[in-house]
Amino acid sequence: METKDLVEIVEDEVKSKREFIYNDVSVIKVVLQKISSNKEKVQMIDATSGKHWSAKQMHDSIVTLALQLMEIGIKKGDCVAFYAPNSDIHAIMLLAVWSIGAIYSGCMHTNPYREIYNVVVDSGSKFLISCKQNIETCALLMQEVQTLKKVFLIDSEVDDRGFISVPKLLQNNTNVKGERMIDELLSKSTLDDLIKINFSSGTTGRPKATSLRNRNLLAVLAIASEGFEIVTPNDTVAINSHFGHAGGTLMLAAALLQGSKIIVFANFDPSAYISWVEKYDITCAMFVPSLINLLCKAVSHPYKNFSLKKVLITGEVLSSLIADDFISKFNPSYFGQTFGSTEMGFSLVKPISEGITNVSTVGIPAIGFKAKIIEMGSERKLKANKIGEIRVKGPQLTLGYLNNEKANKESFDEEGFFKTGDLGYYSDDGHFYFTDRLLNFYIFSLKEKFSNRFKEIIKYNSLQVSPSELEGILFEHEAVKEAAVIGIPDSNWGQLPKAFVVLKEQKKDSVTENELIEFVSKKVAEYKRLRGGVVFLPQLPKSILGKIDKKALKLA
Structure with a gap:
């Protein structure tokens, strides 16, 4: 299907021509049905251990764990915080939690104590799923968070310090009576049941607790529907993002709701990843830009017949x-x-028919979505090719932040559109673009506070400088492995562009700060030069999704 068959522009809004139709009310019910129908087909592979799970093994293990969790005391509506790396057992445990109507939340296992403490407290979690690496942190949490009842370890074969071994729980067998209990629980599910609490990146302060419900994750099937078809039943889908992040959950849901085989990754090493893609015939994956760059840097020649x-x-x-x-x-x-x-999930997506063309667009409204551009400083909708704030509305969109009415009022307009804080425009055919794809700067009077990615734009002498443009130029240098650009305060000019760079191992002694500054200066207008300098680091700080953490760089 072409773009004209998928979207239309009505009253200065780009709208999907189709509404999303819910054929069921429960994500986990559909997932269990899909897995059950696949029987002995390989359904999941853990990339680290190499363990293969047939659909039947996966289904039975989910039900077994769900029943064990119920006996221990976890019930519908309880929140369970995960503080463990991605793994096959993590995925099974997540799906077991959903099977009994409980809520999943969590963060990376490498995050410091303060991060998991905030997750547990802000989500109201009563149970914690972690790993042996964090056993001391778990013990401290049990002491300091009075509402935390029990801790589970996903990688311990035995109970330790009173913490419960998940592999040990999996040794129990399920039975027909147990399956009926789960079926009965699922029959009481509703579209508005809360199943996941995500935490925003915190780029505008302390992370906010975002609610995801059955209706939100079921609607992720929009990327599998006719015209998009990015995830299909025949795909082998790599889960690169941590399950605690929205991206990891969305790809997991999209794949399993289709019955696709999944490959679960705990970490990302570009060379190893390429070999895993070939080994497991991975056909579909989602990445953040920094990972794409690492893959490009890892090879020097084109791959033939890459899956x-x-x-x-x-x-x-x-x-x-x-x-x-x-x-x-x-x-x-x-x-x-x-x-x-x-x-907002996957609100704008590029149609499958466009293949590898038009790589600059961030897509068109997914099924059930509509989007508009709002003039900055007013609430006036803009027509095609006019720059303003992108706002979206649709079935994947959260119903709001938990216990944060102030943030809800600030983040949604009167028509229920989410204020993304991103500057962009849409073309005559309904494709959306960020402004830094179109312009190198954009001068305007800002009458209200915008959040999210727009705050990364650097303002030098009243001129807007795009960090992504400078990063792209730095990537052209043969010695640069990774790069991130931020704005640092300056009393004379407002902000100065400053770069943080990781050099390739074999090039560490071959380039200086001044050389990189000069390299960029030759390729940009005078006001875009790296006046804030270049700092060399052994590695860049990353978020839970693998995105470069620019907030951490600003504090460095």
């Missing part, structure tokens, strides 16, 4: 230079950027 054919980009703006490099080296049949976030 990874559908690539979805999310999280932030991807340089067209890196996009073209990836396409030339890995030859996907589809390469598309999507516009989404913790709050």
